Amino acid sequence: MGDILSAMLDDWSEGVNTALSTDRLPINACPRGHNSMFAGIGTGKVAIKRRHGCTIGNATAIAGTTVPAILGQYAYKKVASGAITQQHLIVSDAGRLDILASGTAAAADATAASPFTTGTKYPSFATANNLCFFANGTDLKKFNGTNVQNFGITRPVVGTLSGAAGAAGSPSGTYELRVAYYNSATGHFSSASNTATATVVVVGQQISVSNIPVSSDAQVTHNYIGVRNTSTMTVFYQAGSVAAATTTATLNFSDASLITPFPDTVENEPPVSSIRYLAWYKSRLFAASDTLLYYSKLEFPEAFPADNYEPISPNDGQRITGILPAFECLLIFKTRSIYGLFGEPGSWEIRNIVPDIGCETFRSICVADGKVYWLSIQGLMRMATLGVAEPIGQTYLSGTFNAAILNLSKYTNACAVADLVNTQILLALPDYGETRNTRIIPFNYRIGRFEADVWDPMDVSAWGLIDDTTTGQPWVYLGGYGGQVFLWGTGTLDGIATGCTTSGTLTSTASSTQFSDSTAAFTTAGAGLAERTAVFISTTGVTVRRRIVSNTATQLTITPATTAVTTGWTYVVGSPDFQWDTPWLLVDPRFWKKRFKHAYGMINADSTLSMDLSTNFAEAIVATLEFTAANSAPVWGTMVWGTSLWGSMTPYGTTRQRIGRTGTALRLRIRIRIPNKPITVYALGVTGEQKSDKLG
Numbered sequence: 001m002g003d004i005l006s007a008m009l010d011d012w013s014e015g016v017n018t019a020l021s022t023d024r025l026p027i028n029a030c031p032r033g034h035n036s037m038f039a040g041i042g043t044g045k046v047a048i049k050r051r052h053g054c055t056i057g058n059a060t061a062i063a064g065t066t067v068p069a070i071l072g073q074y075a076y077k078k079v080a081s082g083a084i085t086q087q088h089l090i091v092s093d094a095g096r097l098d099i100l101a102s103g104t105a106a107a108a109d110a111t112a113a114s115p116f117t118t119g120t121k122y123p124s125f126a127t128a129n130n131l132c133f134f135a136n137g138t139d140l141k142k143f144n145g146t147n148v149q150n151f152g153i154t155r156p157v158v159g160t161l162s163g164a165a166g167a168a169g170s171p172s173g174t175y176e177l178r179v180a181y182y183n184s185a186t187g188h189f190s191s192a193s194n195t196a197t198a199t200v201v202v203v204g205q206q207i208s209v210s211n212i213p214v215s216s217d218a219q220v221t222h223n224y225i226g227v228r229n230t231s232t233m234t235v236f237y238q239a240g241s242v243a244a245a246t247t248t249a250t251l252n253f254s255d256a257s258l259i260t261p262f263p264d265t266v267e268n269e270p271p272v273s274s275i276r277y278l279a280w281y282k283s284r285l286f287a288a289s290d291t292l293l294y295y296s297k298l299e300f301p302e303a304f305p306a307d308n309y310e311p312i313s314p315n316d317g318q319r320i321t322g323i324l325p326a327f328e329c330l331l332i333f334k335t336r337s338i339y340g341l342f343g344e345p346g347s348w349e350i351r352n353i354v355p356d357i358g359c360e361t362f363r364s365i366c367v368a369d370g371k372v373y374w375l376s377i378q379g380l381m382r383m384a385t386l387g388v389a390e391p392i393g394q395t396y397l398s399g400t401f402n403a404a405i406l407n408l409s410k411y412t413n414a415c416a417v418a419d420l421v422n423t424q425i426l427l428a429l430p431d432y433g434e435t436r437n438t439r440i441i442p443f444n445y446r447i448g449r450f451e452a453d454v455w456d457p458m459d460v461s462a463w464g465l466i467d468d469t470t471t472g473q474p475w476v477y478l479g480g481y482g483g484q485v486f487l488w489g490t491g492t493l494d495g496i497a498t499g500c501t502t503s504g505t506l507t508s509t510a511s512s513t514q515f516s517d518s519t520a521a522f523t524t525a526g527a528g529l530a531e532r533t534a535v536f537i538s539t540t541g542v543t544v545r546r547r548i549v550s551n552t553a554t555q556l557t558i559t560p561a562t563t564a565v566t567t568g569w570t571y572v573v574g575s576p577d578f579q580w581d582t583p584w585l586l587v588d589p590r591f592w593k594k595r596f597k598h599a600y601g602m603i604n605a606d607s608t609l610s611m612d613l614s615t616n617f618a619e620a621i622v623a624t625l626e627f628t629a630a631n632s633a634p635v636w637g638t639m640v641w642g643t644s645l646w647g648s649m650t651p652y653g654t655t656r657q658r659i660g661r662t663g664t665a666l667r668l669r670i671r672i673r674i675p676n677k678p679i680t681v682y683a684l685g686v687t688g689e690q691k692s693d694k695l696g
Contacts (some may be wrong), residue, residue, distance in 0.1 A: 005594060005690055007585045010602075010683035011045040012038070015449030018399025023617055023665070025583035032669075033452040035576035037422070038444055039680050046447065049604075049680040050578040050672065051455055052422075053493045054478055054486040058105040059526030061483030063113075064094030067530070070479030072123040072363075073464025076132040078145055087145065088466045088477070089132065090485060091116065091123045097134075097141075097148060100485060108143060115141050115148040122363055122462075126278035128285050128301035131186065135287060137276040142302075144185065149219040152270025152302040153181045153190035156213040156223075161196040169206030169252040173229045174199050177207075178236055180263050181215050181244075182222040188302045191268040192226055192236065199230065207251040212242065220244045226262030229255055236262035266306040267297070277362050281325040282344075288312075290319040293332060293341065310348060312339055322362030326372050327386040333359035333374065340386070353387040360411035363462070366425060368418035368445045373425050375414050380427055380443060392443065400441065400453045403432070410435050417463035419476045422489060424451065426476065428460035436481060437461065457494035457576065458486075458531050459547070482531040492676050495532055496574040497523040502675035503572045506536070512561035513549075517571070520554045532574040534558060535673060536565045541624070548573070575675035584617060584665040585686055594688035596659040596666050601684050603629040603655065603670075607677035611670055615663035625657045629679075659686065 007027075014029035015038070022031040030036075030048075039049040062068050072091040077084050087108075088100040095114035098105040107113035116123070121136040132143045133151055140151035156179045163177050176199055181190040193213065200207055212223050221244050226236035237258035242249045271294055275287040285301035287294045291314045297303040312320060318334040325331070330341040331353075338354035357376050359365065364375035372383040379393020379401030393401040400406070407430040414429035414437060423446035428437035440455035462479035476488040486495045496502055500523040507518045515536070522529055529551045536544045544565050546558035556573075599611060611625040659666070666686055672679055 005688045006685060008600075008683060008685035009582055009585075012048050013046040013447060013449065015444065015447065015451055016397070016453050017450070018397050018453055019395060022667070023584045027583060029583060030581055031583060032579065032581040033450075034454045034579040035452060035456070036578060036580050037424075037442060037451045038447065040682075041423075041444075041446060047680055047682045048580050050492070050678055051442075051452070051576055052489045053491040053574075053576065054457060054488045054495055055490045056103075056495055056497060056526075057100055057477060057485035057487055058103060059484075059497070060104070061527045061530075062090065062092050062094065062096060062098055062105050064092065064096065064483065066094070067481075067527075068092035068094035068096065068483045069120070069461045069481040070483070070485060071120065072125065072462050073466070073477055073479055073485065074123075074125040074132065075464070075466045076125075076127060076143065076145070078127070078130045080145075085145075086467055086469055088464070089125075089143070090464075090479070091134070092483060093120055094118055097143065105483075105485070109146065109148040112148045115139070122361075124276060124278045124362060126280050126285060126301075128280045129186065129299075131301070133278055133285065133301065135271070135275045135278050137274060137289075140270060140273055140275070147218075150217055150270070152304070153183060153188060153215070153217060153220060153268075154270060155191040155265065155268075156181060156193040156215065158193040158196055159213050160211040161193065161209070161213065162198055162211055163196065163200030163207045163209050165200065165202045166206040166208040166250060168204060169202075170204070170254045171202045171207055171251065172204055173231055173255070174201050175207065176228045176230060176236070177209065178226040178262060178265075179212055180224045180226065180268075181217070181220040182224050182241065183219045184221040185219070186302070188300065189224065189263050189268050190220075192263045192265050194265060207239075209249040209251060210247065212247045212249060214245055214247060223249075224262070225249055225251060227251065227253075227258070233258075235264075238262050268300070268303040269306055270302065271296075271304045277320065277323045279323045279325055279330065281330050286323055286330060288320045288323050288332065293320070293323070295345070308345070310341070310350060312350065313337075313352070318358065321359045322365050322374070324365055324367070324372065326367065326383075329386070331372070333362070333365065335359070336377075338389070354389045357381060357389045357391075361414055363415040364427065366416050366418045368420065368423075368425060371445065373416065373418070373443075373445075375411060375416065375427060375429065377408060377411065380425070380441070392448075397441070397450050397453060405432055406430065406439070407432050407434055413437060415460065415463050417465055417476050418445075419489065420465070420474045421476075423447075426463065426488075428463065455576075456533065456545075457574075458533060480531045482527055484527055484531070492576075492678055494574040494576065496529075496675075497525070499523070500529070501573070502575055503570065506565070506567050506569050506571060509566055510555070512563050513559065514555055514557050515565060515571070516555040518554055522551045522553055522556070522573075524551065524553055529556070529573065535572045535575075535577060536562075537570045537572070537673070538564075539568065545577075572673050572675060575673060578670075578672045578679060580670045580681060582668045582684055584667050586665050593662055593664055593691045595662050595691060596686055596688045598687050599625070599657045599659055599668060599684070600686070601629065601655045601657075601670070602682040603679065604682065605629040605672070605677065605679040607672060607674050607679065609670060609672050609679070611657060611668055613659060613661060614667040614669070615661055615665065617665055621669075622661060623659075627655050627657055629655050662691070
């Protein structure tokens with residue numbers, strides 16, 4: 001009999017690492033983690049558990065000619081009567097703007113339910129002066145909490161505006177006339193019209209103004225008239241106003257009373273319609289198109305003077321992909337570089353702070369713990385210090401961030417959010433061959449490591465970070481491709497309503513896309529199970545994962561079709577498929593063959609688990625053990641560690657499984673698909689017996 005050997009893993013603080021070969025990993029790292037997340041952070045040793053699920057935000061999908069994908073979510077906060085209120089805004093590709101409240105998504109403005117152009121036009125949001133602004137490269141809109149309006153006001157066309165001498169009054173001289181539109185709710189003026197063709201000459205007479213242009217924009221509340229005495233004034237001044245629909249006015253003023261300058265013809269222009277990105281910075285609204293950066297007047301987010309723009313290296317063959325205030329400057333992301341805007345207007349300084357790393361999409365940019373995160377073609381990046389871009393994706397997960405695993409050509413669809421509750425950056429992006437965001441990769445920014453290489457609850461079209469209106473806690477919302485949003489981090493299932501069947505056995509197969517369980521009670525209310533996932537398992541353990549398109553109470557319709565699944569297969573609906581691998585356990589000496597005797601586990605679960613065994617650095621699974629980790633007072637295996645070490649840790653169940661396999665190295669994989677069963681793995685270990693050359 002050889003020497004008794006052992007290896008123990010009770011800390012996974014290095015997280016999932018696909019950058020190193022599996023035989024070179026640190027003992028506290030994992031080469032493969034599916035639907036896993038950290039537990040016990042801050043206790044000295046990091047455990048692993050099955051990730052959280054999500055609950056339904058709106059059971060009935062947002063309306064549209066087809067079931068719409070969610071393009072953006074935003075927490076719009078405004079101050080009213082000294083209190084801050086919040087609305088959960090949702091933009092979908094049906095062109096709609098909706099508000100989620102009390103489990104229902106309804107049009108934000110019933111008179112303009114679809115204010116945006118339909119199609120995949122991702123919105124950028126910004127709040128300024130108590131208004132929410134939107135830009136998507138085509139549409140420019142704002143929302144005041146009740147009504148959707150145009151972003152800015154188009155200046156009047158002078159038309160046949162004219163003046164004539166009227167009754168006796170104060171004005172004396174030769175005057176020019178202009179008109180500007182005004183919104184009394186926001187205090188915003190348009191730029192002025194051109195000057196009326198004819199001047200008006202008066203001597204101690206009022207000025208009668210006619211043919212005042214009228215705007216079709218509902219936000220315009222007043223028409224303001226500006227005048228200039230051609231002999232004594234170099235600029236126009238406000239001389240009076242009338243209601244928006246009024247086309248005539250009578251002006252009576254003395255030149256000395258004209259003290260408020262009138263807008264010129266270019267100073268209050270709306271931003272150009274091609275802008276895609278917005279940011280409120282230094283009390284100005286910044287807006288970027290693919291090549292130019294525009295900025296508003298100080299404190300006036302809707303006023304963009306015609307010459308208020310800066311080109312950002314326009315001839316470098318790169319487009320702007322996002323803007324963000326950070327590190328006391330405005331970061332300007334391009335596809336393969338990053339610039340910073342410093343200083344003030346008139347003395348702006350634009351520096352290329354990262355010359356060789358860019359950003360694929362503004363929807364991936366987020367901030368947590370004072371650091372900026374974004375997706376580049378190199379993977380997930382982090383900037384903790386201005387100008388220093390850390391390739392954390394390539395450092396720890398290069399085996400995942402590559403063209404064999406992910407669809408790099410569709411990175412522009414990716415999106416990310418900072419989960420401030422769970423200290424995670426959640427990056428959703430498309431797998432190879434996919435155009436949807438089919439995979440979530442969670443990075444724990446507190447520990448600085450990845451918690452999994454795959455989360456796959458349902459396809460993610462847009463994240464949102466929305467404060468709980470009662471507690472103020474910021475919650476992540478997952479926006480799907482089927483007109484629904486889901487409150488992330490709640491429950492153990494993925495968008496499955498209470499009472500819905502989550503597992504069973506197929507009793508019939510109507511086609512390659514329709515499978516039935518005559519005993520099931522699937523949820524059919526609202527959108528039913530549309531967009532959730534189903535995993536079908538054969539009697540030999542073969543699995544097929546598919547997306548649910550629709551369902552009845554007993555039948556699931558899935559996509560894409562599969563001819564493999566048939567009657568007698570079991571299925572699981574909307575439940576995380578938890579899988580956690582150990583690195584290769586060599587149980588030194590490295591090059592000697594051993595007989596692996598037992599596997600040990602300290603696991604908090606009350607469910608049947610699976611443990612797959614692989615040997616000798618081969619991916620093939622040589623055996624699968626099924627066991628139940630019951631919650632009882634643990635004894636960690638007296639033959640190895642002794643009861644004195646673990647005996648007091650009563651909350652956790654333990655297991656000892658016989659292995660009975662020989663080899664130079666062993667890998668364990670813990671799995672569970674059973675719905676509604678949380679699991680936390682605190683420690684795993686193996687014992688073995690060294691074999692002699694002859695016995696080996």
